Amino acid sequence: THQIKQGNINLSNINFNYTDETNNSATSRVLNNINLSIKAGEKVALLGRTGCGKSTLLSLITREWLPNTGTIEIDHIATEQYSQIALTSGMSVVSQRVYIFSGTLRENLILAQPETKQQTFKNAAEQKIARDINDKKLHSILNTVGLGHLTEGDQSFETWLGEGGRQLSGGEQRRIGVARALLHNAPILLLDEPTEGLDKRTERDILKLLFEFAKDKTLLMISHRLTAMNKMDKIYLMEDGTIRNSGSHKEL
Ligand code: ATP
Numbered sequence: 001t002h003q004i005k006q007g008n009i010n011l012s013n014i015n016f017n018y019t020d021e022t023n024n025s026a027t028s029r030v031l032n033n034i035n036l037s038i039k040a041g042e043k044v045a046l047l048g049r050t051g052c053g054k055s056t057l058l059s060l061i062t063r064e065w066l067p068n069t070g071t072i073e074i075d076h077i078a079t080e081q082y083s084q085i086a087l088t089s090g091m092s093v094v095s096q097r098v099y100i101f102s103g104t105l106r107e108n109l110i111l112a113q114p115e116t117k118q119q120t121f122k123n124a125a126e127q128k129i130a131r132d133i134n135d136k137k138l139h140s141i142l143n144t145v146g147l148g149h150l151t152e153g154d155q156s157f158e159t160w161l162g163e164g165g166r167q168l169s170g171g172e173q174r175r176i177g178v179a180r181a182l183l184h185n186a187p188i189l190l191l192d193e194p195t196e197g198l199d200k201r202t203e204r205d206i207l208k209l210l211f212e213f214a215k216d217k218t219l220l221m222i223s224h225r226l227t228a229m230n231k232m233d234k235i236y237l238m239e240d241g242t243i244r245n246s247g248s249h250k251e252l
């Protein structure tokens with residue numbers, strides 16, 4: 001079976017719409033003839049207004065959804081050729097809505113692919129892709145994302161986090177997502193607005209951390225702001241499901 005090693009991503013002629021499962025009728029086109037090529041190690045941003053299709057594009061790369069037409073290749077192999085596990089372990093994802101599942105803080109940090117789609121996670125959990133990570137490492141990661149308080153006092157890694165992480169703030173949930181990605185040492189890092197809703201200072205700290213971590217990895221970061229764009233090799237501007245423009249920070 002194939003494994004993701006380098007982290008090249010190629011999308012060609014991608015068209016996609018969400019189909020309504022109840023009557024199977026196609027809704028309007030969400031992605032329109034997308035071509036995107038990211039080389040291993042490149043740092044790329046995907047910018048665009050709300051609803052233009054950024055998260056959808058990400059969910060095709062992770063194969064949460066399949067395109068209607070076109071091909072998606074990772075390291076020059078179509079994503080269908082990889083097992084779900086290979087895709088899961090080859091990509092670290094911080095999705096726009098970090099999914100906290102019913103389990104301990106430890107489980108929420110170390111189980112692979114606690115992804116947007118609960119089902120995807122369940123597969124991973126059932127197959128027990130828990131990474132072997134010791135408490136020292138967990139403590140250090142929690143501290144770096146500013147969540148050290150979650151294991152202080154009578155709190156511990158065994159603290160139960162309820163479905164949806166209701167007892168955590170939105171910012172805390174997001175930072176758990178970042179911690180997961182940092183613990184998951186994959187060649188591809190996909191970030192969907194990783195600092196949304198965090199204050200400026202925390203945002204700066206977290207982005208710094210993520211960029212250091214991604215130094216020798218492929219990074220695709222979705223944003224609708226221009227924060228940290230000077231650190232990107234290339235920026236793609238999306239509009240109504242297509243890529244309108246691309247270039248370096250200077251060029252755009
Ligand atoms: P934002 O910046 O607000 O996160 P986005 O660029 O990530 O926006 P998407 O979430 O990709 O946008 O949504 C693109 C379009 O697809 C929107 O019109 C949205 O309503 C629609 N859409 C998104 N998810 C689904 C879904 N699961 N089923 C049906 N339509 C969807």
Ligand code: MG
Nearest residue numbers: 054055056096
């Ligand atoms: Mg989105």
